[in-house]
Structures are given as C-alpha cells and as structure tokens.
Amino acid sequence: MTGVTFEVQAGEAVALIGPNGAGKSTLLQALLGQLKHTAKRFEVPTGAGQIGLLPQRQSVTEDFPVTLQQVVTMGRIPHRGILWPSRDDRSGVQRALEEVGLWNLRKRRFGELSGGQRQRGLLARALASDPKLMLLDEPFNGLDAPSREQLIAIVRRLKARGVGFLITTHDIDLARQVTERTLLLNQKQIDFDETECALTLEQVQRVFDHHAVEIDGHTLATAEHHNEMHHGDVHGRPEDPEAP
C-alpha cells in the first residue's frame, strides 16, 4: 500500500472506507505500531494508552467468564493498572463505563449483555486508557438501529471533547452521519476529502469495483431522494458488497 496521505484532527472523525482487502486493517495495524512501514511522515500519539481500539466484534470470545467491569479494566493495561488496579485505574474504568451508560451493568457477565451493550462495553475498554485517538473497526456491524444510534451519540459526545476518531465502515450513511472527512482506500488512496465531497457516486464505484456499483449506486441515489422526501430521515443502508 502506497500513496496514502491523511490526518485526523482532535475532535474530528474520519471514515475509512474500502472493500475487504483494501488495506483498512493493515492501516489500523500500522497506526497501532504492529507493522513496519516506510511512511515519510508518520505521527501518532505515542503516550501510554493514547490510541484506543474498538476491534471487530468477532475478535473477542463472547462466551468468556469475565464481567463487564473486568473487560473495561483490561483497557488500563497501558497504565499497568491491570496488575493491581490503583485508584486512578478504578476511576478511569468508572468514567468510561458511565460514558457509555453501562455503569449499572458492570457486574454482569460480558457474554450475557446484548450485542449493542457488548459493543459499548468494548468502546468503554478503549476509552479507559484516556485515548486521544480512537480506532473503530467496523463498529456498527450487526447492531440494531437503537444500538447504532446510541453508539453514534457517544462518538459525537467524545468528539466534542476533543477525541479524534478513525472509523472503518462499509456503511456510507453512517459515514455521513458521524464523520467530517473520509479516506477512500483500495490498495492505494482513492481520495481524502470532506465526507460529502469524497463519497460521490463515481468515487464509491471506483473503490468498490464493479460488482457493487449497482448496490451502492442505488443507495446513493435513494439517499438523496429520501433526504428531500423525509427531512433527512434516512434508513437506507448499502448492502455489504462483500456479502456472498
């Protein structure tokens, strides 16, 4: 992957959009320092826990005997708080849980929470280390509408407090709802611009290649249409172009 130039400012959300194999995960790994890269300029927050990650849902073992509070405490590991949680660690965990509205459920077994609650729990884990930059990997996959709304509201609140977000997604509507700028990626950079400018029909077609053109074209067309008809109340969702 070459020729990628982008930035995420404090309080800004950037969407990272591209098909599977486009290099989204590679880019996230590089940002986390897990891959070698030859970038000419590469600046990420380097302090302990300053980058938070919300992994894809299948990455965690959902039927695992841990409480929600234990999961969120894991987020304190960059501060070594996982060994003997200090007062700082405990208050960080509490703040993160309150932030996502799950403090009351902290003693529940993680696997007994609903899908949306688990996702918010993992978001709290990432928040527990007080990150400056949050990487969300397909955060809205498999969530029902209310859970998505809650997640979006949390992201907006955090942005207002100066946290920067890089969000990978297939969901163009969601990119429009929560991100200011969009990085379109398919092995190389297709575009990096304000979300509205980047997500034009032509660009999305280029990124998702031919087999998805119809689907995304349809969504984009109807989104505009719906916007006019229903005052921005858009629920149309592009189908996952990778779906079999």
Next chain:
Amino acid sequence: MDYFTRALIEAVLAGGLAGLVGVIVVVRDRAFFTMSLTHATFPGAVAAVLLGIPPVLGAAAASLGLVGIASGIGRMRAQGASVASGIMLTTGFALGMLLQSVSTTSVNVESFLTGSILATSNGQLVLTATVLAASALALLLFGRRVVFESFDAAGYRAAGQKPIVIEMVVLLMISSTVVTLMPVVGSILAVALIVAPAAAAKQLTRSTTGMFFVAPIIGIAAGVIGLLASRALEVSAGGAITLTAALIYLLALLPWRRFRSMVKTS
C-alpha cells in the same frame, strides 16, 4: 506421618493445584492439549525407571520436549494445535508401551497410568507444594494478563503487549502441573482432575476471579472425598478421585442452569 496422612495432604495440595491451573486450561480451551501432554509424560516416566532416575524427572523432560514440538507444529497454520495434540497423545502413549515392552526391568505401568497416591513420598509432597506456590505466584503476577490475552488476543496485541510471554507462562504452568499430578492420579486421569473443577467453577461463578477461588476448592474436595471413598469402598484411589471430580462437574452443570432459567422466567 503414616501413608494415609501423606496421601490426604497430597490430595489437598494436588486438588488445589489442579483446580487453580485448570482455570487457565479451561479459559484458554486447552483441555485437549493438556490431555495429550498428560499422555506424553508417560514414556518419559517409563524411560526414567529404565535409566534408574526418578520418574518425575523423566516425565518433566518428556513434557518439556513435547511442549517444544507442539508449539512448533502448532505454528504451522495448516496443521493447527489440535492435530499436533492428537499426534502427540498417541505417539507418547505408544512410545511408553514400546519402551516398557522391550525393557528387562519390570515397570509398574499401572501406577503411571492411574497414579498411586497412597504411595506418596515426602519428596512428592514437597514437589506438589512448590509447584502450587509457584503457580499461585505466577497467577498473582500474570493472571489478569492471561485472562485478557485469552479473552481477546488481538486486543491484547493492540494494547502493545506480547502474547508470547503469556503463552510461555501458560505452557510452563500446565506442563509442570501435569508432571506433578502424574504420580497422584496418573497420566490418563490427570486431565479430568485439572479440567472438571475449573469447568464446574465456570458454571457456578460469573468471572475468572471467582473461578480462581472456587476451582481449587472443588479440586481439593474431589481429592479428599475421592481418597476417603476409595478407602471406604476399597477401590482405586485415582479412579475414585477422578470420578468425584466428574460428579461435581455434573452437579454444577445441572441444577445451576435450571435455577438460572427459573430466575429468568420469574
């Protein structure tokens, strides 16, 4: 100290150790690996007897060698850990039988297979206590990390941690436990005493923290009850201990689930 007192103390120590390390085995899904490891210690013990050294040393050498081989094969993606474990299991066992059949010295194979807790020596007591203390210390230091890494390996790496450290600690803990338990309940039965108490604890508690306390208690109960039952009923101690552990697991499994669904419907 008479032989039965030593056996009782060993049942407490071994039950506690099996329960404690069993939690790691259960949360990391390593039951099958542990089983193959227990069988792999068998040829080591037989070879040690033939060489005239303590069986535990032979078992330890064999398990260390096999941990190395297993992690090598396990790294080959196409093979996978369970294939490696399966081959190790049967190979180890076959090797032990072969060694025993060609030897001129008589080897009491049965004691290696089902254990001989009534013949517990003072050395065995010291060994079990040492491994128990070392495992407890390792869990105090690394327990939360092991739980994190087992729960979400990718997240653990993303947090800038090294999974290989966790894997080494875990392998060392499991193999030393297997070697220590072999004289108590034998190669074949050890895995049940390791896995059953932790699996029962998983049913009864909400989190790993609870499991780390409950599983050793169940392990100790299985050891002591099994030993006392074997004396009362004049049956094999290793068999009685293992069956007690399995029974406790079943007890933990059945009523608890019914109770939970009752709570949910009410």
